[in-house]
Structures are given as C-alpha cells and as structure tokens.
Amino acid sequence: MSFDNSGKKPIDESRIELGIAMAESTLDKILKEVEGLVESTSADVGGEVEDGCFVRRVSSDRLTVFLDIHPPSEGGNPVESIDIMRSLRDEGIENILEENIISAVNTCNREQISVHRVVAAQGIPPKPSHEGSIRFLFPTDKKRAFVKDVSGNVDYKDRGAILSVVPGEELAYLDPPAEGEPGRDVYGRAIPVSKPRKINLIPGKGVESFDGRVFKATIQGQPVLKGHELSIREVYVVPGDVDMSTGNVDFSGTVIVKGTVREGFSVRCDGDIEIKGAVESGTVTAAGDGQISAVIGNKSYVDVGGDLSVRFIQGGEVIVGRDLSVGAYVLHSSVISGGQVFVEGKKGVIGGHLIALKKIDLSSAGAVMGTGTVLEVGTSYHLKRELSLLEEKISHTQEAVDRIYSLLQSTLPIYKGSKKIPEEVAARLRLIQRRKEELTSFLRIWKDRQMAIRNQIADSEDIVPVVAVRNKVYPGVEIKIRGSLKLIDKEIRYVSFFRDPDKGCIVAGAYL
Known part of the structure; x- marks a missing residue:
C-alpha cells in the first residue's frame, strides 16, 4: 500500500475501500432478508397437510396415458386407485389398465414415494400399410457403355449382346401392397391409416403369370418393360450378311445381324437392332435402341427411335431419337439427334452436319484444311419430323x-x-x-x-444447348445455336459454345 508525503492514503484508494465496505454491508443485509424469507416459507409449507395426488399426461399420438402418483404429507389422505380410474373415465378415456394403477398406488402409499410414468391406459396402434414392390430379374436400363480394359483403352466392338430369355425363365416378382388396419386412441377414436400406392404389372405378349406375383417368359426373346406392361419381343437372328441370300428383313421384334447390311438392302424392326458388322450404303430402321459397328457410304441411312451406339460414321444419314454415342469419329455425314451426341475418339467430327437438341460433345471439330463442318444444337428437327409424319x-x-x-x-x-x-x-x-x-x-x-x-x-x-470441344476447333467450322451463327476463323482449344439470350449471339467459354 502506498502513502503520500503526509503519511495518508491517496484519496482514490480510500474511495475504493469505502465502496467495498458499503457493498459488503448491502450483501449482508440482502442475505439476512433471503434467509428470513426461506425460514418463513419453510414454516408455512411444513405446517400444511397435503393429500396424495396424481398428474395425468396423454402422449402426443394419443395412444398412451401416463400417471405420476405422489404420496400425501404427514397426516394427509392417501391417493385411491378407484378415484384415479373414475377421473380417467370421466374424461372419456378407455382401455384403462387397472392392475397397473392399483400396483403403482399401493407402492406409492406403502413406501411413501412418488411413482412416475405409470401406464394407465393404452390405445390400439394402427397397423401400417405395406407398400408393394416389383423386383425385375433382368436389367431394365438398356443403355450400354463402351467396354474399357484395365489400361483404360476402349474396345469399340464390345457393347455386350442384346438380352435374351428362354421359355420358363422367371422375369419378375411382384410383392403386392397390403392395406393396413386403423387403430384406436385412448379416447376410443379411430386412428386412420394411409392406403398403399397401387402397384401393377401386366403380362403382355410372351409373358404369363398364374398368381399375379411371379412372371415368366413363354417364348424366347428380349424382355421389354413399357409402362406397366412386361412383354417379350421375339428376336430374329440373321447369321451372316443381309444381302441377296436373305433379302430385306422386316420384323416386328428385335433383330440381330451377325454380318453386314450390304448396299441396297434394308432392315426394319419394331424392337432393338444390333448389327455386328457395318451398314454399307444400306438402310436400317428400328423403333427401339441400336448398336452398330459402323455406318459407311453416302447412300447409308440409319433411323433409330431410341439410343444408338456406333463405332464410327463415314458418310450417309443417321437419325437418332435420343442419344448418339460414337466411339471413334464422324466423317462427312449428316447426323440428327433428339438428345445429345458424344464422340469419344480423337478425330472427332470432320465435315458434314451434326444436329442435336441438347448437346454435342467431341474431342475436335473440323480439320487443318478448313473442311466445312457444321455443329448445330437447340433444334427439335427429329420431333418436328416425327410430328409431320404422324400428322x-x-x-x-x-x-x-x-x-x-x-x-x-x-x-x-x-x-x-x-x-x-x-x-x-x-x-x-x-x-x-x-x-x-x-x-x-x-x-x-x-x-x-x-x-x-x-x-x-x-x-x-427451356433447354440450354451447348457445343463442347475437348481439344481443337479448326477454322471453317460453323456453330449454330437457335438461329445464331458463329464462324470459327482461328483455332480454339478446350471450349464450349453457348447462346447468350441477352446479346442474341453465340459466346465461347471454358470446356464443360
């Protein structure tokens, strides 16, 4: 502690000590008042006689009634189980568990302790509905990717075979839905249960089901799920080329050609098409998906309603209802896709006109010599063409x-x-x-x-169409997007082209 020259404490320190003393005095006064209040309250409570009592609680789902039972104070009357049950009945509560209440009350009165969470009444919980399900024993997604080996190299010839089943083969199991049962709450009111969603599987051509649960093939062919109908498309196999020895092929199911469709010959089917060889200036029309090794020749015409995968396209016209996957390249060809076009090979697209509704994704476009190449997206040519024919x-x-x-x-x-x-x-x-x-x-x-x-x-x-190039776009390539045109006048790499709706022109950005 410090002092001034006169031997007295500094004024500031004196004021601090005085403040501390006043605070201590005030705290002592408040403490005495609180102690007096506690003693007074304790005396009042201790002097009051309380009877035994209970507190009722109903669970949020109204299926259970809980009781907390408290013993009386000294001199008070014990709680009676009959009073509890009468009170519950007066409130409309049903399914009272009398044995639980009597046992808990006896424990409370005998041992003079509170008994908590006694189950006094119990409702009947609802039995939930069982949602039905269908388990298919064959892949329902028919899209097949190019196969890659352990080194990551693509085998453009291997896309797997068209799925085929034999008579008697099981195709699907249906577990039908089961409607649940409503419950009743502790007040006797019904607790509804939601109905299960309706599930249905209809056996179509080539499929039978005697019990509505197990579906089997009756003929050999390709299983097809269309909406709620499961059917078998018959598969017609051409062991070699489609040429003078076979004539043109016209079949209502799926067609597999193990050879090549030669010039001037045609294959038409209502199912999927698989051509292990090429289409050499021939005509192929299929309502389903397609898998072709190659399309060669300016007279070639391929029209597939679903997805198409092909190793390469060199001349001719190819129309695809959905997506087109090309393993190597597209050369001087006319291509229309109702989905997107993906060209995986390094050559990309050289010459010709590619049209896709959603996206064209390729490694390169055009050539050093300025070969005329048109890439067009955002146009529903395939739909408008189908609509015209349909009308x-x-x-x-x-x-x-x-x-x-x-x-x-x-x-x-x-x-x-x-x-x-x-x-x-x-x-x-x-x-x-x-x-x-x-x-x-x-x-x-x-x-x-x-x-x-x-x-x-x-x-x-509402689709945002895009042309995406993973490597090079050469001069001379035309990019068309919904009426806008961009002519490439210098080499560009790793780029995507979009149409800016505000500027009304095509803009370039990073490859996406």
Whole structure:
C-alpha cells in the first residue's frame, strides 16, 4: 500500500475501500432478508397437510396415458386407485389398465414415494400399410457403355449382346401392397391409416403369370418393360450378311445381324437392332435402341427411335431419337439427334452436319484444311419430323374412318324394318365395322403421341444447348445455336459454345 508525503492514503484508494465496505454491508443485509424469507416459507409449507395426488399426461399420438402418483404429507389422505380410474373415465378415456394403477398406488402409499410414468391406459396402434414392390430379374436400363480394359483403352466392338430369355425363365416378382388396419386412441377414436400406392404389372405378349406375383417368359426373346406392361419381343437372328441370300428383313421384334447390311438392302424392326458388322450404303430402321459397328457410304441411312451406339460414321444419314454415342469419329455425314451426341475418339467430327437438341460433345471439330463442318444444337428437327409424319398418318386414317362411317350410314337404312340383311352383306359390314374400330383405336394412340410431341417441343425451349470441344476447333467450322451463327476463323482449344439470350449471339467459354 502506498502513502503520500503526509503519511495518508491517496484519496482514490480510500474511495475504493469505502465502496467495498458499503457493498459488503448491502450483501449482508440482502442475505439476512433471503434467509428470513426461506425460514418463513419453510414454516408455512411444513405446517400444511397435503393429500396424495396424481398428474395425468396423454402422449402426443394419443395412444398412451401416463400417471405420476405422489404420496400425501404427514397426516394427509392417501391417493385411491378407484378415484384415479373414475377421473380417467370421466374424461372419456378407455382401455384403462387397472392392475397397473392399483400396483403403482399401493407402492406409492406403502413406501411413501412418488411413482412416475405409470401406464394407465393404452390405445390400439394402427397397423401400417405395406407398400408393394416389383423386383425385375433382368436389367431394365438398356443403355450400354463402351467396354474399357484395365489400361483404360476402349474396345469399340464390345457393347455386350442384346438380352435374351428362354421359355420358363422367371422375369419378375411382384410383392403386392397390403392395406393396413386403423387403430384406436385412448379416447376410443379411430386412428386412420394411409392406403398403399397401387402397384401393377401386366403380362403382355410372351409373358404369363398364374398368381399375379411371379412372371415368366413363354417364348424366347428380349424382355421389354413399357409402362406397366412386361412383354417379350421375339428376336430374329440373321447369321451372316443381309444381302441377296436373305433379302430385306422386316420384323416386328428385335433383330440381330451377325454380318453386314450390304448396299441396297434394308432392315426394319419394331424392337432393338444390333448389327455386328457395318451398314454399307444400306438402310436400317428400328423403333427401339441400336448398336452398330459402323455406318459407311453416302447412300447409308440409319433411323433409330431410341439410343444408338456406333463405332464410327463415314458418310450417309443417321437419325437418332435420343442419344448418339460414337466411339471413334464422324466423317462427312449428316447426323440428327433428339438428345445429345458424344464422340469419344480423337478425330472427332470432320465435315458434314451434326444436329442435336441438347448437346454435342467431341474431342475436335473440323480439320487443318478448313473442311466445312457444321455443329448445330437447340433444334427439335427429329420431333418436328416425327410430328409431320404422324400428322400425315392421322389425316389419312381419319379420312378412311370417315369413309367407312359414310358407307355404314348409307347402307344400313336400306335394311330397316322387315327387310333382312343378306348374310354375305352382313359379313362384309361386320368386317368393315371391325376395321373402323381398329383404325379408331390407332387414331387415339397417334393423337396421344401427337400431343406428347407438341409438349416435348414446347419443353425443349427451356433447354440450354451447348457445343463442347475437348481439344481443337479448326477454322471453317460453323456453330449454330437457335438461329445464331458463329464462324470459327482461328483455332480454339478446350471450349464450349453457348447462346447468350441477352446479346442474341453465340459466346465461347471454358470446356464443360
């Protein structure tokens, strides 16, 4: 402690000590008041006689009633189980567990302790619904990637074979949904249970199911799942080339050609197509997916409704409903894709015109000599083409239906009243009526597809199309995106092209 020259403490330190003394005095005063209040409260409480009591709680799901039972203070009346049960019944609570209550009350009164979380009433919980499920024993995703070896090299010839099953082979198991049972809460009110989602699998052509749960193949072919229908597409195998020895191939199922489609010959099928050789200035049309070793020749024409994978394309016209995967290169060809085009090989695309709705992704575009190459995205050519063909088909069919209707309207009145229709005429009329019903059914299907295509074309406006080049774009290449054109005048690397809607032009960015 320090002092000034007169031997007295500094004024600041004196003030601090005085403040501390005042604070201690105030704390002592407050402490005495609190102690007095506690003693007074304890005396009041200790002097009051309390009877035994209970507290009821209902769980949030209303399935359980819990009790906390407390003993009386000295001189108080014990809690009675009959009073508890009467109180619960007065509140409308049902399914009271009397033995639990009696046992807990006896424990509380005998040992003079509180008993907590006594289950006093129990509702009936609902039995939840069982969601159905379907387990397929074959891959339902038909997309197949190029196979790579341990070194990462691509074997462009190996895409696996088209899946085929034999009669008696199990295809799917269906575990049907089961509706649950409602429960009841402690007040006797029903607790509803949600219904399971409906699940359905329909056996189509070549498939049978006796119990609705196990589905088996009845014929050899390719299993196909379309919506809720499981069917078998028959597979037609051409052991060699499609040429003079076979003639043109036209089949309702899937076709496998182990050789080449030679110049001037054609293959058409309603299923998938696999050509282990090439299409050499031939014609191939398939409604499903396609797998072709190569397309060669300016007269080649390939039209596949689904996805197509091909080792290389060298000349000709290729139209794909969805995605096109090319293993090596595309050379001087016309290609239209309703999805995206992916060219994996280093040569990329040299010459020709590629059109894709969503994206073109390739290693390089064009050539050093300035070969004319057009890459176009954001255009629904395939949909507009399909819509045009479909509308033409609808128009012709509607005309036929109208003619049949007019014929029936003019013929039937002749035989009104007592005049009997000759059996020959009646047979012809029945045949005409059946044809009318068939055509009307086709019209409904085609008009549904017509509406779907129009919706797809409208939805495609929301797609952001892109041309992405992993290596080089050479001078002379044209980039087209929804009406905008960009002519490449110098070599560019690792680039993506987009259309800037605000500027109304094509801009370049990093490869994506």
